[in-house]
Amino acid sequence: MENQRTVVLGAKALETAVSGLVGIGIKTFGQFLEDQPLKSVEQQIYNWSETYTEKYLKRHGQIQVLGMSQAISLDDIYTNVRMLDAETVKCLESVEGLEQVYRKANQRGFGKKESAKQKGIEVANAEQYLCVLGGPGIGKTTYLRKVGLEALLREVGSYNHKKIPVFLELKRFQDPDTDIKKSISEEFETCGFPNPEKFTEHALIAGDLLILLDGLDEVPSGNFKKVVQAIKDFSDRYSKNRYITSCRIAAYHTYFTGFKTVAIAEFDDDQIFDFIKNWFRADPNPLLTLEKKAEYAKTLWEQLKTSDSIGTKELSQTPLLLTFVCLVFRQKKTIIDNRAKLYEKALDILLEEWAKSKLLEENWEIYQDLNAELEKDMLASIAYVGFEEDKLFFEKDELAEQITAFLTDNFDAPKYLDANKVIDAIAVQQGIFIERATDIYSFSHLTLQEYLCAEYIRDWNCEDQLIKKYAPEERWREVFLLVTGLKGRAAIGFLKKLEVQTQELSENLKLKGLLDWAGAKTTDAASGYSGEIKRIFTLILILDLDRARALAFDLASTLDRASALASASALDLALDRDRASALALDRALALALALASAKFALDEQLISDVNLQPLISYLDNSLEVSKILAEELTSIAISSLDISPEFFDLSEDDVQVITSYLSTCQLMIDCRNQASGLSPKDWNVIQHRMFLPPQP
Numbered sequence: 269m270e271n272q273r274t275v276v277l278g279a280k281a282l283e284t285a286v287s288g289l290v291g292i293g294i295k296t297f298g299q300f301l302e303d304q305p306l307k308s309v310e311q312q313i314y315n316w317s318e319t320y321t322e323k324y325l326k327r328h329g330q331i332q333v334l335g336m337s338q339a340i341s342l343d344d345i346y347t348n349v350r351m352l353d354a355e356t357v358k359c360l361e362s363v364e365g366l367e368q369v370y371r372k373a374n375q376r377g378f379g380k381k382e383s384a385k386q387k388g389i390e391v392a393n394a395e396q397y398l399c400v401l402g403g404p405g406i407g408k409t410t411y412l413r414k415v416g417l418e419a420l421l422r423e424v425g426s427y428n429h430k431k432i433p434v435f436l437e438l439k440r441f442q443d444p445d446t447d448i449k450k451s452i453s454e455e456f457e458t459c460g461f462p463n464p465e466k467f468t469e470h471a472l473i474a475g476d477l478l479i480l481l482d483g484l485d486e487v488p489s490g491n492f493k494k495v496v497q498a499i500k501d502f503s504d505r506y507s508k509n510r511y512i513t514s515c516r517i518a519a520y521h522t523y524f525t526g527f528k529t530v531a532i533a534e535f536d537d538d539q540i541f542d543f544i545k546n547w548f549r550a551d552p553n554p555l556l557t558l559e560k561k562a563e564y565a566k567t568l569w570e571q572l573k574t575s576d577s578i579g580t581k582e583l584s585q586t587p588l589l590l591t592f593v594c595l596v597f598r599q600k601k602t603i604i605d606n607r608a609k610l611y612e613k614a615l616d617i618l619l620e621e622w623a624k625s626k627l628l629e630e631n632w633e634i635y636q637d638l639n640a641e642l643e644k645d646m647l648a649s650i651a652y653v654g655f656e657e658d659k660l661f662f663e664k665d666e667l668a669e670q671i672t673a674f675l676t677d678n679f680d681a682p683k684y685l686d687a688n689k690v691i692d693a694i695a696v697q698q699g700i701f702i703e704r705a706t707d708i709y710s711f712s713h714l715t716l717q718e719y720l721c722a723e724y725i726r727d728w729n730c731e732d733q734l735i736k737k738y739a740p741e742e743r744w745r746e747v748f749l750l751v752t753g754l755k756g757r758a759a760i761g762f763l764k765k766l767e768v769q770t771q772e773l774s775e776n777l778k779l780k781g782l783l784d785w786a787g788a789k790t791t792d793a794a795s796g797y798s799g800e801i802k803r804i805f806t807l808i809l810i811l812d813l814d815r816a817r818a819l820a821f822d823l824a825s826t827l828d829r830a831s832a833l834a835s836a837s838a839l840d841l842a843l844d845r846d847r848a849s850a851l852a853l854d855r856a857l858a859l860a861l862a863l864a865s866a867k868f869a870l871d872e873q874l875i876s877d878v879n880l881q882p883l884i885s886y887l888d889n890s891l892e893v894s895k896i897l898a899e900e901l902t903s904i905a906i907s908s909l910d911i912s913p914e915f916f917d918l919s920e921d922d923v924q925v926i927t928s929y930l931s932t933c934q935l936m937i938d939c940r941n942q943a944s945g946l947s948p949k950d951w952n953v954i955q956h957r958m959f960l961p962p963q964p
Contacts, residue, residue: 310460320432320459324420328413328435333547333591337758342552346414347587349407350385351530363708365519367660376582376714378704385533389418395427395528397503398512401520401714402532404618405588408514410531412480415512419478431478431510432471438495438513439486446498447492452479475508485519485696496523518695527860534585543587547594568597576604579611579715579746588613606944608753610673611719618698619643638690644723646674646681647700648944651711651720652730653748660714664707667691715746718742722750731762737776739935740928752939759943760950766936767954773929774962778915778922782810783961785843785911794873802874803959804930809869811926812862813905815916816887819858821898826933856891862863863887875909883908933958 330339370378392398392415402408416433418426434452441451449468457464471477487495503511515523517531535543548561548568556564572581572593580603584590592614597603603610619640638646640774650670654660668687675681691709695701700716701709711717725734731751738744752759774780781805790802797805866887870880886904902916918926936958941950957963 279349279418289638300864316459316461320456320461321420324416324433324435324461329417331410331413333550338552340550340552342410342413342417345543345546346410347389347535347539347546349411350531350533350536350539351388351391352385352532362705363659363661366704366708366710367659370660376578378702378710378714388532389415389426391528391530392512396510397524399520399524399527399529400512400514400532401517401529402514403517403586403702404697406532406534408516408532408586409482410587412512412514416480418476427478428477429478429510430692431476432476433480435480435482437486437846438481438483438664441498442491444491444494446495448498448502452477457577460932472506472509475506477506477509479509479511481511483514484513484523500524500526509640516696516699517693518699518701518891519581525632535587535590535747536585540572540581540584540590541565543590544568547591548598551598556592564598564601567601568594571597571603574604577607579713579718582715583611583614584754591618592617604941606753606942608719608722608750608942609944611715611750612754615644615700615716615719616640618700627957638685642678642681643694645678645727646671648720648724648727649674651717652724655721655744658743659703660717661708661710664688664709665692667701667709687696718746719750722747722754725751730896731765733928735765739766739769740931744937745938748935748939749942753942754946755943757947758887759939759946763936763939763943763946763951766932766939767862767957770929770932770958771962773925776925776929778918778923779926779929780961782807782915782926783959785915787960788879789875789910791876793876797872797874798955800955800958804933805865805869805874807926807930807959809865810909810911810915811856811923811930812865813901814916814923816858816862817898817901817905817916820901859887859891863891878909880908885908 290388316403320400329342331345332339334347388411400408400411413435415427416435419429419431419433422430434455436448436451436455449472452472453468455476456467461467461801481499484496499513500523501513502510503524511527513527520529522529545565548556548559548565551561557666571577580593584593593603593610596610596613650662650667653670654662668691671687672691675683675687691701695703695709699712704710711720725731725747734744734748734751739748752762755762767892774783786803788804790806793802795802863884866880866884868877868886883904886901890901902913905911906913907918936954940946
């Protein structure tokens with residue numbers, strides 16, 4: 269079967285090669301094959317083409333995937349990439365401007381989501397001179413290999429230009445006298461082409477080659493300028509050919525003005541799913557059937573789409589880390605439990621395994637003395653300080669100061685390293701820092717910053733401060749979950765500290781009274797729900813009713829004020845009417861939520877010794893007629909729920925405390941789900957005390 273495939277591919281490559289060599293002409297071949305008949309010449313051309321195809325497929329048509337014991341076909345794993353204009357990758361912004369843009373976007377990613385994307389193969393078809401940028405592990409090399417493969421095999425609707433692909437790794441250009449033509453000639457020589465130097469010269473003059481120059485960032489720094497100049501001169505001299513070069517974003521500075529510069533975009537949802545399907549389908553494990561592979565792919569995708577996997581999905585936007593996620597799922601059949609451990613390994617891949625495979629000679633000193641553990645400690649400190657100051661973007665000078673301070677204060681850290689070189693190495697080699705604007709950096713993913721922040725808290729015992737200051741804050745929620753996951757069995761201590769925080773919040777007189785009332789009204793309720801579930805629903809019902817009452821009062825006040833301001837300006841009247849309209853919508857929503865809570869409490873028998881039907885009827889009628897009076901709602905709620913009037917006179921501070929209490933309780937439950945090795949007995953003790961008044 270393999271031989272048949274090789275022959276077919278050889279025939280396709282023959283067509284490509286012959287088409288590309290038309291410009292050279294049969295007379296040129298006559299010089300290579302003197303006094304041979306035409307049929308013999310054609311056979312020789314066929315043989316060279318087939319040999320070149322076989323060697324190209326062997327060297328560039330296969331890929332070694334993390335976690336797989338043998339190389340697999342590039343076609344089997346490749347997922348079509350999309351390109352962004354390079355100008356959208358970096359912008360001329362201040363730190364404050366970037367922070368503002370991020371906050372307004374209300375999203376986790378730092379990239380510009382509105383940027384138009386083009387299919388990778390379409391860009392390769394459109395541009396004769398192309399420079400492809402991207403972060404570590406995003407698939408630059410794979411893209412160049414794929415374009416070369418498409419040019420070689422000449423599939424319909426793929427690469428449209430009849431060119432012979434030549435793939436060159438720029439990291440091999442270590443000789444000060446860079447000779448690109450010699451390197452191309454050596455590629456043809458290995459395939460048995462006669463007189464490869466002359467063949468190369470004729471092919472270049474005729475414009476028959478697609479020259480793929482991979483990894484500009486991997487050229488040794490001592491030879492970098494010469495290689496860049498050599499590429500410029502070469503592409504100018506042999507301008508009829510097509511060129512694609514690649515470089516990491518952090519290492520590129522407009523070296524080739526005649527090249528169209530694009531950047532590979534991170535995977536979107538469709539690409540992530542396609543990659544997962546391809547990865548499992550290509551898995552060579554003979555024990556896995558096609559049906560089982562498809563089932564694994566579907567299950568992993570469903571798990572990635574859950575709210576618990578937002579951070580994991582964020583990391584999965586690059587092939588490198590998505591490969592790792594697939595591997596973890598294949599081993600454990602889940603990615604949901606303890607994502608802290610998953611992120612830890614993902615970070616280790618960036619710090620060690622990937623960095624080693626791409627290590628540049630000039631960075632050896634940095635990675636030799638600033639080992640992975642020290643670097644992780646340094647990054648954790650930067651991440652924590654950023655979160656403390658509510659900063660996601662850092663000026664380079666600021667980062668350099670923090671790195672210098674770390675190296676100076678840490679006994680084991682090398683003192684002689686240049687902080688700016690450390691930043692560049694981390695950005696170029698590992699992609700953990702990304703330069704978002706000139707000399708302004710962020711972590712490549714918010715997930716990495718959250719994880720490193722959690723490591724710092726765990727290592728430096730900052731849990732008490734974390735809970736006191738940030739338990740109710742949404743932006744710290746993921747950090748709390750990751751701290752829990754990192755602590756393993758010791759997480760019970762962290763959960764107990766969160767419980768203490770809820771006990772302190774419940775000292776608020778209004779909240780304490782509500783907890784007393786909720787406990788009394790749910791103890792004998794017939795519902796099959798647990799005690800803490802019944803109590804939480806009663807509290808939510810009270811908050812919903814209070815919200816509806818407060819909005820009804822605000823709406824009435826606003827309408828009264830608008831009526832009284834007969835002499836007010838048109839602008840003031842318009843603003844009051846706009847506010848009244850918004851309040852009416854908010855009030856309707858609050859009424860609907862209160863009605864839903866009340867019906868649920870009645871249907872599920874969550875509360876005893878109350879008569880919910882009058883309250884439900886009033887709320888239902890109020891929604892229909894779009895009218896409600898705060899005083900009426902208060903009176904009916906007090907009567908139906910058998911509750912003291914004071915609990916429908918909650919101040920903004922009271923509501924804030926109650927909201928913080930509920931948020932912290934929910935956080936405690938979410939943290940419990942990330943704890944590994946937790947004793948059910950220990951958790952049950954905490955769970956049974958939830959939503960009760962302060963315990964002595």
